[in-house]
Amino acid sequence: MISVQEALEKIESFKKDFGTEEVSLSDALHRILAEDIQADRDFPPYDRVTMDGIAINVTSFEQGRRSFALEKIQAAGDRVQVLDDPHKCIEVMTGAVLPQSTDGVIPYEDILIGEGKAFIKADTVRKFQNVHLRGTDSKAGSLLIEKGVRINASHIGVLASTGKNKVVVKRTPTVAVCSTGDELVDVEATPEPFQVRRSNVHMIASALMTEGIRAEVFHFPDDKFILTDGLKAIVKQFDVLLLSGAVSKGKFDFLPEVLLSLGLNTVFHRVAQKPGKPILFGSFESGKLVFGFPGNPVSTFVCYHLYFRYWLCQSLETPVVYVPVRLAEPVAFKPRLSYHLMVSLRNIAGVLEAVPVTGSGSGDLTGLVKAEGFVTLPAEEDVFEAGKLLWMIPFYS
Numbered sequence: 001m002i003s004v005q006e007a008l009e010k011i012e013s014f015k016k017d018f019g020t021e022e023v024s025l026s027d028a029l030h031r032i033l034a035e036d037i038q039a040d041r042d043f044p045p046y047d048r049v050t051m052d053g054i055a056i057n058v059t060s061f062e063q064g065r066r067s068f069a070l071e072k073i074q075a076a077g078d079r080v081q082v083l084d085d086p087h088k089c090i091e092v093m094t095g096a097v098l099p100q101s102t103d104g105v106i107p108y109e110d111i112l113i114g115e116g117k118a119f120i121k122a123d124t125v126r127k128f129q130n131v132h133l134r135g136t137d138s139k140a141g142s143l144l145i146e147k148g149v150r151i152n153a154s155h156i157g158v159l160a161s162t163g164k165n166k167v168v169v170k171r172t173p174t175v176a177v178c179s180t181g182d183e184l185v186d187v188e189a190t191p192e193p194f195q196v197r198r199s200n201v202h203m204i205a206s207a208l209m210t211e212g213i214r215a216e217v218f219h220f221p222d223d224k225f226i227l228t229d230g231l232k233a234i235v236k237q238f239d240v241l242l243l244s245g246a247v248s249k250g251k252f253d254f255l256p257e258v259l260l261s262l263g264l265n266t267v268f269h270r271v272a273q274k275p276g277k278p279i280l281f282g283s284f285e286s287g288k289l290v291f292g293f294p295g296n297p298v299s300t301f302v303c304y305h306l307y308f309r310y311w312l313c314q315s316l317e318t319p320v321v322y323v324p325v326r327l328a329e330p331v332a333f334k335p336r337l338s339y340h341l342m343v344s345l346r347n348i349a350g351v352l353e354a355v356p357v358t359g360s361g362s363g364d365l366t367g368l369v370k371a372e373g374f375v376t377l378p379a380e381e382d383v384f385e386a387g388k389l390l391w392m393i394p395f396y397s
């Protein structure tokens with residue numbers, strides 16, 4: 001049986017570049033940006049008024065004038081207007097262009113308006129106060145977002161403001177998520193007392209959506225022939241198969257045998273870890289990959305994050321997120337296995353502490369929602385002291 005580290009190294013050797021593609025802005029969230037984004041114009045693109053009020057020629061104020069006749073209004077979205085007389089003022093709205101021949105904005109709170117005039121109550125007015133000067137954030141042509149980042153909502157904002165309704169991103173693999181097992185029924189179904197609803201595939205398909213991957217979901221009964229035919233078709237269609245269940249030693253755990261008959265080269269089957277020991281990983285000659293996650297929900301979820309996500313991040317050349325944490329309380333684990341311990345986080349004076357979430361094992365799906373991620377306790381040690389520094393793999397990200 002190989003170690004977690006050895007399994008990760010083997011998986012890494014199967015990383016693959018899937019190229020790039022252009023997607024619409026609305027589909028770009030969570031994808032890896034594959035082009036540098038430059039400012040198409042200055043940011044802001046004009047001297048932008050930042051307070052509702054009046055714009056004046058500040059020199060008039062400095063020369064002692066406090067009362068300014070209201071000449072006109074400059075609304076946001078209007079073409080730039082010109083102040084014709086420095087003894088007058090223009091009412092301006094936030095987001096408007098600063099009118100020509102004005103160089104300062106006084107908010108309504110600091111003026112009194114009556115009889116067509118604005119009287120300034122403020123003692124001082126600085127040049128260009130309440131004005132966001134053109135190009136102060138970024139100059140046209142400057143680099144705003146470097147390629148390689150995972151696109152988040154703020155990136156979407158910048159992409160939108162630079163007119164990118166199409167974005168070049170790294171292509172992601174096509175993924176099929178399959179469950180197996182006669183005890184599993186649809187989410188909508190009312191299970192018999194000896195059945196459970198399929199949850200793993202929905203959990204994994206949702207996790208994939210945070211990678212910008214829309215997977216297709218399949219289910220197979222514990223029937224060797226149906227499984228063989230079904231998987232044969234799926235392997236042709238998808239780059240990666242994520243399978244949940246049927247990889248351990250049960251009489252109906254047909255997956256290893258069926259995959260072998262379809263020509264899978266099994267890279268490893270079983271890793272010295274808990275949960276997730278029966279995991280299977282292999283490749284077809286075509287380069288298509290199979291991750292066979294053990295069916296217990298916590299095993300499937302941990303193995304997805306630890307192994308599939310690692311492979312995906314390597315393939316997309318994006319870093320895997322690990323969160324440094326300190327173990328909140330001592331933990332003992334004797335078996336010579338790496339132990340993936342579910343944890344929740346608490347912040348103690350700026351230090352993130354990982355509090356063990358003790359459920360009833362890898363079948364405890366309801367306990368999983370209390371965990372924010374997991375830490376891997378190395379196989380070589382039995383006792384882990386409180387305060388030990390560990391790296392948590394988060395379930396968000």
Ligand SMILES: Nc1nc2c(c(=O)[nH]1)N[C@H]1C(S)=C(S)[C@@H](COP(=O)(O)OP(=O)(O)OC[C@H]3O[C@@H](n4cnc5c(N)ncnc54)[C@H](O)[C@@H]3O)O[C@H]1N2
Binds near residue numbers: 184253296
């Ligand atoms: N003799 C041995 N028995 C078992 C071993 C072993 O080494 N020797 N390993 C145990 C471990 S560890 C695990 S984990 C499980 C994994 O078994 P399988 O991958 O074959 O998974 P199944 O038997 O099909 O299912 C296990 C469990 O999970 C439930 N399940 C499966 N798929 C789903 C799904 N899509 N949604 C919800 N729940 C699912 C299933 O009903 C079972 O209760 O084997 C141990 N046994």
Ligand code: MOO
Binds near residue numbers: 278298
């Ligand atoms: O993978 Mo298993 O979860 O150790 O029961």
